[in-house]
Amino acid sequence: MAGKIFAVIVVLVTIATAYCVIAHVWWMPVDISVHGPRIDKQLEETMLVAGLLFIAGQVVLAAFAFLYGGARGKPKQIPGGAKYLVILAFAIVGAEILALSLVGSKAWGAVYFEAPDPNSLHVDVQAGQFAYYFRYPGPDGTFGTLHPELINEGGQNFFGLDTDHDADAKDDIVTAEIAIPVNQPILLTLHSKDVGHSFDVRELRVQQDFVPGMIIPIHFTATQTGRFEIVCTQLCGLGHYNMKAYLSVLSQADYDEWLKKQAAMQ
Amino acid sequence: MHAAAHHAPPQGFIRKYVFSVDHKVIGIQYTTLSLVAAFVGMALSWAMRIHLAWPDYHIPLLGWVSPNGAPGGVMTPEYYLSLMTMHGTIMAFFVLTAAPFAGFGNFMLPIQVGAADMAFPRLNMASFWVTFTGFLFACATFFIPDGPPLSGWTAYAPLSAVGSVAGPGQGWGQNLWGFSIAFFCIASLLGSLNFIVTTLDLRTKGLKMSRLPLSTWGWFIDAWVSLLAFAVLLPTCLLLVLDRLGGTSFFIPGGLVFNDQLQPHSGGSPLLFQHLFWFFGHPEVYIIILPAFGIVSHIMPTFIRKPLVGGWKVVTFSEIAVGTLSFVVWGHHMFVSGMSPYMAMVFSVPTLFITIPSIIAVLVWVFSLYGANIRFDTPLLYSLGFISLFITGGIGGFFLAQPSTDSYLHATSFVVGHFHFTMGLSAIFATFAGFYYWFPKMFGRMMNEKLGKLHFWLSFVGVYCVFITMQLTGMTGAVRRYSALVDDFMVPLIPAYRFMTVAALLLGAAQFIFLYNVIWSRFKGPKAPDNPWDATTLEWDTTSPPPFDNFGGRQLIVHHGPMEYDGDESLMQTSPKPSIAGT
Numbered sequence: 001m002a003g004k005i006f007a008v009i010v011v012l013v014t015i016a017t018a019y020c021v022i023a024h025v026w027w028m029p030v031d032i033s034v035h036g037p038r039i040d041k042q043l044e045e046t047m048l049v050a051g052l053l054f055i056a057g058q059v060v061l062a063a064f065a066f067l068y069g070g071a072r073g074k075p076k077q078i079p080g081g082a083k084y085l086v087i088l089a090f091a092i093v094g095a096e097i098l099a100l101s102l103v104g105s106k107a108w109g110a111v112y113f114e115a116p117d118p119n120s121l122h123v124d125v126q127a128g129q130f131a132y133y134f135r136y137p138g139p140d141g142t143f144g145t146l147h148p149e150l151i152n153e154g155g156q157n158f159f160g161l162d163t164d165h166d167a168d169a170k171d172d173i174v175t176a177e178i179a180i181p182v183n184q185p186i187l188l189t190l191h192s193k194d195v196g197h198s199f200d201v202r203e204l205r206v207q208q209d210f211v212p213g214m215i216i217p218i219h220f221t222a223t224q225t226g227r228f229e230i231v232c233t234q235l236c237g238l239g240h241y242n243m244k245a246y247l248s249v250l251s252q253a254d255y256d257e258w259l260k261k262q263a264a265m266q
Numbered sequence: 267m268h269a270a271a272h273h274a275p276p277q278g279f280i281r282k283y284v285f286s287v288d289h290k291v292i293g294i295q296y297t298t299l300s301l302v303a304a305f306v307g308m309a310l311s312w313a314m315r316i317h318l319a320w321p322d323y324h325i326p327l328l329g330w331v332s333p334n335g336a337p338g339g340v341m342t343p344e345y346y347l348s349l350m351t352m353h354g355t356i357m358a359f360f361v362l363t364a365a366p367f368a369g370f371g372n373f374m375l376p377i378q379v380g381a382a383d384m385a386f387p388r389l390n391m392a393s394f395w396v397t398f399t400g401f402l403f404a405c406a407t408f409f410i411p412d413g414p415p416l417s418g419w420t421a422y423a424p425l426s427a428v429g430s431v432a433g434p435g436q437g438w439g440q441n442l443w444g445f446s447i448a449f450f451c452i453a454s455l456l457g458s459l460n461f462i463v464t465t466l467d468l469r470t471k472g473l474k475m476s477r478l479p480l481s482t483w484g485w486f487i488d489a490w491v492s493l494l495a496f497a498v499l500l501p502t503c504l505l506l507v508l509d510r511l512g513g514t515s516f517f518i519p520g521g522l523v524f525n526d527q528l529q530p531h532s533g534g535s536p537l538l539f540q541h542l543f544w545f546f547g548h549p550e551v552y553i554i555i556l557p558a559f560g561i562v563s564h565i566m567p568t569f570i571r572k573p574l575v576g577g578w579k580v581v582t583f584s585e586i587a588v589g590t591l592s593f594v595v596w597g598h599h600m601f602v603s604g605m606s607p608y609m610a611m612v613f614s615v616p617t618l619f620i621t622i623p624s625i626i627a628v629l630v631w632v633f634s635l636y637g638a639n640i641r642f643d644t645p646l647l648y649s650l651g652f653i654s655l656f657i658t659g660g661i662g663g664f665f666l667a668q669p670s671t672d673s674y675l676h677a678t679s680f681v682v683g684h685f686h687f688t689m690g691l692s693a694i695f696a697t698f699a700g701f702y703y704w705f706p707k708m709f710g711r712m713m714n715e716k717l718g719k720l721h722f723w724l725s726f727v728g729v730y731c732v733f734i735t736m737q738l739t740g741m742t743g744a745v746r747r748y749s750a751l752v753d754d755f756m757v758p759l760i761p762a763y764r765f766m767t768v769a770a771l772l773l774g775a776a777q778f779i780f781l782y783n784v785i786w787s788r789f790k791g792p793k794a795p796d797n798p799w800d801a802t803t804l805e806w807d808t809t810s811p812p813p814f815d816n817f818g819g820r821q822l823i824v825h826h827g828p829m830e831y832d833g834d835e836s837l838m839q840t841s842p843k844p845s846i847a848g849t
Contacts, residue, residue, distance in 0.1 A: 002642035002719065009723075010654055013730045017658075017738070026741045026762070028674070029755065043671045050664040057628065057657040064635035065650055068570075069642060075572035075833055076637035082576025085633055089625040097618050100668060107670035112607035128523070129433065148521040149528045160523070193523045195425040195432055196536060198602070198677065202743035202755065207673050211536050211604040212424055213519025229753055233677035233745050235418050237425060237433040238344035241748035 003069035007062035014058045021051060029203050032224040032249065036205035038107035042100065049096055116219035117185035123178060125190050126159055127197035127210045130239030132230060133158040136173040136259065144169020151193060160193075173263050179248040181255040182225050190216045198234035201247055209234050222249040275814045285395070287387035288814065292394050293373025294708060297701075299394075299401060300365035303356050304694075305781075306405070308774050310353040317341050319760070319767035321750055335413050344434045346749035347416035351435075352404065354419030355443065358550065359450050360401050362690065366557035366697045367492070368393070368457055371485040373708060375461060377805040378479045380470025380822040382815040385463040386456075393457040400449030403442045412437035418747065420547065423517030423539040427509040428531070431524040444507040451500035454492050461489035470804075472824035476578065477839065479803040479828040481700075483582045484560015491549050491556065491589045499546035502539070509534070540603055544596035551689040552592040555656075558696030559585050559627055562649045564828070565703050566631060568801045569646035570638035571836070573829035573847050574630055581630045587623035595620055601669040602676050610669040617667040624660055628653065639833050643799070644718035648699035651726045652692050658730075659687025662737060677747070680740025683733045691729050698725075698780070705787065706794030710810045713787040721779045728773030732766050739763075800836050803828050807838055 020026065031040055078084075124135040124143055137143045145168065150160040161169040180186050190199055192210035199218070200207040203226075208218045232243035250258060276282040283291060313325050317340075324339035335345030372390065376383055384390045407414035416435030417426040421443065430437045465478070465486040478486070505516040513530075517539040520532030563581050567573055574581055597605060597613030631653050640646065662684035665671045675681060698721075705713050739762050742755065751757055797806040804824075808817050822840050827849030830837035837846055 002647060003640060005723070006642075006647065006650055006726075009727060013654075013734070017734055020734075020738050026739045026759075028741060029743065039670050039674055042668065043665065043674065046664050046668065046671055050661045053664075054658065054661045057632070057661075058654060061632050061635070061650065061653055061657070064632065064638075065640070068635055068638045069640045071639050071834060073639075073833065075570070075639050075831075077572070077575050078633045078636045082580040082630065085575065085629040086580065086626055089622055089629055092625055093618060093622045096621075096664065100664075108607065108610060108668070108673075111670070111673075112610070148523050151523045151528075152526050154526070193521075195428070196422055200677070200743075200745070202674070205674055207602050207676055209603050212522055213534075213536060214604050216604045229755065231745055231753055235347070235416075235422065235425065235747050238342070238347065238416065238435070240347070241343060241750050242752055244753060 001069075003065040007066035010058050010062040010065075014055055014062075018051065018055060021047060030224070031203065031205060032222050032226065032228070033204045033206065034221040034223060035107070035111045038110055039205045042107045046100060049099055053092065116187040116217065120185040120187035120219060121180060122187045122189070123180070124159075125178070125188050125199065126193055127190070127199070127232070128158075128193040129195065129237050130232070130243035131176070132178075132199075132243075132245040134175045134178040134245075135159055136175070136262070138171030138173050138263070140168060140171055142168045144172050148193065171263075173259065173266060175262050177246045177248065178230070179250050179255055179258045180222060181252045182222055182249050184252070185219060185221045187217060187219045190218065195236050196234045197232050197236050197243070200231050200233045201228050203228045204247075207233060225249045225251060285391060287383070287391045289372050289376050289384045289387065289390060290708070290812065292390050293369055293371070295394050296364055296372055296397070297369035299398060300361050300369055301784075303360035303364070303401060305777070307353050307356040307361060308777065310349045310356070312771060312774055313341065314346060314349050314353065315767040315770045317346055317749070318751065319764040331408065332413060334411070341749075343749040344416055345413065347418075347747070348414040348435050348439070350747060351416055351418050351443075352407065352414045355404060355447070357690065358419055358554070359447065360397070360404070362554040362693045363450075363454070363550070364397065366561060366693055366700065367485060367488055367553070368397070370481070370561065370697075370700050370704060371461060371557065372457075374704065374805055375482055375485050376464055376468065377808065377812060377816050378482045378803055379465060379468055380473055380804050380817070380824065381464060381468035382817075384460045385468055386460050389456045390460050393453045393460070396449050396453040396456070400446045400453065403446035403449065407439040407442045410438050410442070412439050415440035415443045420543060421506065422543075423506065423509070423534075423536050424519070424522060427506055427517045427534075427539075428522065428524070428529060429510055431527070431529070441507060441510055444503045444510070448500055448503040448507075451496040451503065454496040455500070458489040458493040458496070461485055462493070465489075470822045470824060473839075477824055477827045478578070479564055480574075480578060480581065481557075481560040481564035483578070484557045484563070484585060487582075487585050487589045488553055488556040488560070491592060492553050494593065495546045495549035495553060498542060502542040502546065506539070537600075537603060537605065540600055541596070544599045545593070547599065548596040549589075549592040551685070552588055554689045554693045556585055556589060558652065558693045559588075561696045561700045562631065562652050564803070565645050565649050565699050566634060567829040567831050568703075568799050569641045569643060569649070570635060571641070571831045571833050572634070572638055573831060573849050574634045575636075576630055577849055578827060578829070581627050584623035584627040584630070588620060588627075591616055591620040591623070598667055598672070601672045607669070614667055614669055617663075621660065621663060621667075628657060628660070643702075644713070644715060644722060645699045645703035645799075647719065647722045648695050648702065651722065652695040652699060654726075655687050655695055655729065656692040658734070659684055659689070659692060662687065674743070675740060677745060678740035679736045679744045679746050680738075682746045683735075683737025683740060686733045686736070691733065695725075698722075703799065704805070705784075706798050707805055707810050707812070709788050710794050711787050711791035712794050712798060713791060714783050717779055717783040721776060721783065724776035724779070725773060728769055728776060731769035732773060735762055735766050735769075800834075802826070802830050802836050802838050804839060807840055
């Protein structure tokens, strides 16, 4: 009896799980980046292969528990013994690796092995407990040098810029939100002033840690306008849950106007 | 083979039950410590889950435990993170690493190899008391003004390394945490040496390696992995403490600014900490799960009344392969860490390969049920539950092994669900299987079977309700380690989080059935026969509980492998009769 109850529970769990996945009860948000569909495709392919394995594994386990309870005479082994099981395991993983690595969409390489577009808009991003700050190079197209010892949040010098002596820094535009033009390749350089943080925009399919002491580049192109949450996914202290900023993807005209307004506010 | 290390039966309460060198007492001490730690860890998770679902609810007793961290029973964001850190630390080290390995291993391994005790009984006693000291240090963090650390069980630097300047929860709690884990490492190293030497040197006559019980194999392989992994975590913890107290900069780079103040550190590397931590941390999940593999492989043949398909070899070589490969996959925790993206591929491939021996083991367990005569006693139900949970958890690994899909799912509740299935609840279920199986041997009394089954049904359904929901909500990108759901995209998940909270509380409540069963059976349970399950290995070839020297001076000679089952018939390993199952 216990075997049959076990089998029924396992099958019900399997059905419920499969339903949640197939019906997209909880699923990825809309994808707004050029590289994103590759990641989504890879994830969906993985879901198909892994989902079938999940169902097969649970159903066979349930079936055997259902069928082979109690004293039933001489027990016997599966025909062929372990040899076929070992072959099956290699076949499963081999098929998985083939499907995902060779004919799959090679999403990782397409994003991370490619150099950023030379015409990218470069935005510098600094994370600190518990806020992000963004920096545009201004009309001269050059970022000022960072001087951590000059960081003064009360004095609004979030990046540690030496605007008195550094000509490049004078026209840098520092903002608390990031806006970018739609369909424009973007290059971000991520650095942290204190502890580890992360830059995660679900809709962009971009998640990258900030590591103190390192400047980490990441590049993408957004394909839809809108306003999206940037959240911190690397534990950074008490305000971690509330560390966020917004990414606005604007038309080129709206972006130009936005940047002008930000420059005027410096 | 040497004779077992002899020592006289202890006199007096302290030497007999407290500072005992008897491996059986030490095994029970470890198991009891783990049981206490498990209830502490579980209570922490309740508080966290209640806070996530109903942030304004005044949690009873919590305000008393920490007037600063949870004034009036409503926890602050930093206290949430502290509870989370200690939940992970206590569960990963003092429950999951300690119970199935040090708890059952200490009690059973010497008996299963026919020895009178461990090879180094005094080191064994030291292992337990050093572990106990580590646990006291971990618990002490709750009672210091700054409270427990909040940097997670992974304690990433520089958050964990720079001290109080990084905010609350980074004072002495983090130092105590470092000492606690360092103690745990020392104890694990001593324990591993003991397990390895005992298995190699103290086997009784006729007990070739090919005749070792599969649980002994699990502990033996696990001891090697432990030895190599904890040897790296120990210096990592000490370097972290040096950064905090000694003014060094192993993990702290230059140019860090807190509160507009430049920090006096330079030259360290936060990624070095991650590499060192995960060089330990990934083998750690196998350190947790390999004894579970062994325990389930050991228990199953008794209740399916036949050997595992492939005999001892297939599942054991799978465990060896898992243990070996576990040392070359750590970088899959670091795909989005800023490590070279080319390295991501280097770590991704072995991560997919390590699924091969894992799948072989699963197929062996599942297909061994074919044509069996299954006896559905509680130990077997928990073994089946283990297989189901391990399949579910393992499947999630396919998503996280690939850098591209991981870059979306990293740090989401998908990961939290995945590792709770794979190494958390799977190992707990295997531990329960072992507990129900060996309780009669350890205490000489049977556990109540009806309560055992009830405990299983509630736990099995409860685990799925909590953790499959957790894993699937991760598909939305729901971020882990948040003390409140404030982001626009997290708010719609509140009903799902409440469902998980209610399920987790019920799952927790079901554990009191187990606790009641343990306490009641310990004193009132029916007397256990020597071999209540018709099993074959040496622990069932002596009294329940075994005498001080395990076999009452008998010299055992082993003639068979551990899986001599053929339906209702079975042969003790020591039986001189001809084999009935060809093992």
